Amino acid sequence: MVQRLKMYWSVTMNQNPSTRRRPVVALTGASGYIGNNLLQKLTKHADVIALSRNIENKQDTEHITWRACDLYSLADAEQALEGADFAVYLVHSMLPSAKLTQGSFEDMDVILADNFAQAANKQGLKQIVYLSGIIPKSRRLSRHLRSRLEVENILRAYGTPVTTIRAGLIVGPKGSSFPILAKLVKRLPVMLLPKWTRKKTHPIALPDVLYALDHSIGNANLSGKAIDVGGPQTMTYKEMMRQTAQAMGKERRMIDVPFLTVNLSRLWVSLTTNTPKEMVYPLIESLVHPMTAHPENMSEEISYGKIPFKEAARHSLQEEEKQGQQKTLPSMKLQPPSIQHDVRSVQRIPLPEGKKADWVALYYIEWLSRMVHPFLQVKEKNQSQYQIMFPITQQPVLEFTYAPERSTEDRALFYITGGVFEDTKKNERGRLEFRQIPNQQECIVAIHDYMPSLPWFIYKYTQAKAHLWVMHQFKKHLRTINPLSSEAMSI
Known part of the structure; x- marks a missing residue:
């Protein structure tokens, strides 16, 4: 597997600079939170096939080609990856995509990953880079983490080299985990903190994650490996809440309590933050595990993020505020999606x-x-x-x-x-x-x-x-x- 990457780069990098072909990277979820940010980095050195379910408002540019793709369809996946050298897999199915969805996100993730892996093999891709979560050393993983590990194994099943970037809580605007944490801090002047808020985690700033993903593409040294990444600090969720409150300039009273179970916590978080339970429940269930990077799984090249948590939190909050103001401008008209009874x-x-x-x-x-x-x-x-x-x-x-x-x-x-x-x-x-x-x-x-x-x-x-x-x-x-x-x- 590593040899395939070495051969590719030895051919492309030895070409005359004036005729050297830019690598082509297929980017799933290109219109999403992480995908859109990664897209801007990739176009500096690669041509990107930007994949999204809906591309009605997207326009191709010199280095970006948009393709509509439903990864629940194997035929769509095969067409989407045509012409790509590498692929970045940022797909997750926590939120339903059909009018009526019956089934668990774990089983839907199996279909998505299996279609993608088969299509990558058929189109001869050199590598898949997959963003996953840190996997704790536990025999009983949460549904979310067990699914992340299963997806990783499926992506590897058809022979395409896979580099897995395993990250804990990603600190950035939009996304899932940090905005939920920020809403809790913003809306609750007094917080009753259950036992899981004292668990250690390893937050990492969005730019550090983007760096790890970008520098994994075509990197033969990381081919076939699962790499943990984290920021410069490990801390408890309670400490993250405290530092987030400081970044907001707010005082928050935090009271440790022993009796809030995970099941009660996930309901409380969903209602308080007005976040769909399909997203909140799996994330909260994972918080019973310590989510810190394992030194033996870290790489000097990409694992060690440099941005402190409070700095990343402050920047994320500022970006959220800017984006919120832009949405209130009169010229900003959002059309509701058409409803299909599928x-x-x-x-x-x-x-x-x-x-x-x-x-x-x-x-x-x-x-x-x-x-x-x-x-x-x-x-x-x-x-x-x-x-x-x-x-x-x-x-x-x-x-x-x-x-x-x-x-x-x-x-x-x-x-x-x-x-x-x-x-x-x-x-x-x-x-x-x-x-x-x-x-x-x-x-x-x-x-x-x-x-x-x-x-x-x-x-x-x-x-x-x-x-x-x-x-x-x-x-x-x-x-x-x-x-x-x-x-x-x-x-």
Whole structure:
């Protein structure tokens, strides 16, 4: 893996300066908090393919090409990375992207990372640089940190060299963790601080994180490594709150209490800061761990941030204030996003030993025909088309068409191609997929971009609930299958 990077740089750097080609970096989340800031640094020495779900208001420049990309689609991911030498992965799925999202952020992150890793391998990328969180030495990680580690392993699974930058709390305007902390300090003159606020953490200023990401791209010395980064100070969350209050010029009374649990704390933080629980809950759950960089995982090149916490906090607060003032200008008109009544439903199921995603997809169809009988029946129209229908009328409720050209033993893809429960006028990319998680005996079952024909309120509390119940039953059933049983071997 390292050799691939060395060969690339030996060729490009030995070219005549007048003809030397700038490297091409694909940047995910380019319109987001960290991505937008990193974009400005990268264009000084690289051409950037800036990836975002929505690029309506974006314009290409000499060194920036914007591409719309839905990373839930493998085809989109492959097209997005075409022509790139390197990629920076800044994706996280804490906030839902569909009108109705069923499933955990951990399982959705699996799909995003798996599509990206497969696409990177297909397009021959030299390296992926991934921004993750510091992983504490604990056997019981929080959901958020466990997911970050799983994503890292998936990105490595298809052979592309990966450099992981693991950071704790990033101090900068916007973002997630620091703005939440700042809102708490700003809104609460008296704060009751639970036990987790005395845990040690290793904050790092946004410019120091950007430096680490920028200097990891094409760096053969860091290829295949997970590098911890941190600022010049380790401190407790309580001390960060105290210094943030000083940066605001405010006095805050802080009282240590032993009885606020993590569950109560996450609700309290969400309500106080008016931040979506989908973002707050996983972050607060991670605070039970000490989030400090491990010396053995640090690099002299990029790990040691130089900006003190209070300086970074003061700068971030000033930037937030400037941006808030700009939003109040009369010329600043924000158009609300159009609402699509689309559905994404993602569940994780076990795979019997030795079985693959293509097996479980076909087995699901056979099991479902028994499960819904006699109220519904599943009919195989031909070798690639399956219909769920009412027995009396023989009218399809839903129709699925297998896509052999987009399927492998590790991924079975079906397009939703008809049925009275589908809005045929709006459906463009509705699909059902079964995807094995790399190096695990587990499978992700996902419905993407499904447009139901039922009125939205009725669908949400009938068909959507029924689908979750069916998947729960299928998951329970799979756990009972003996891999050597006649049932498992007959499919």
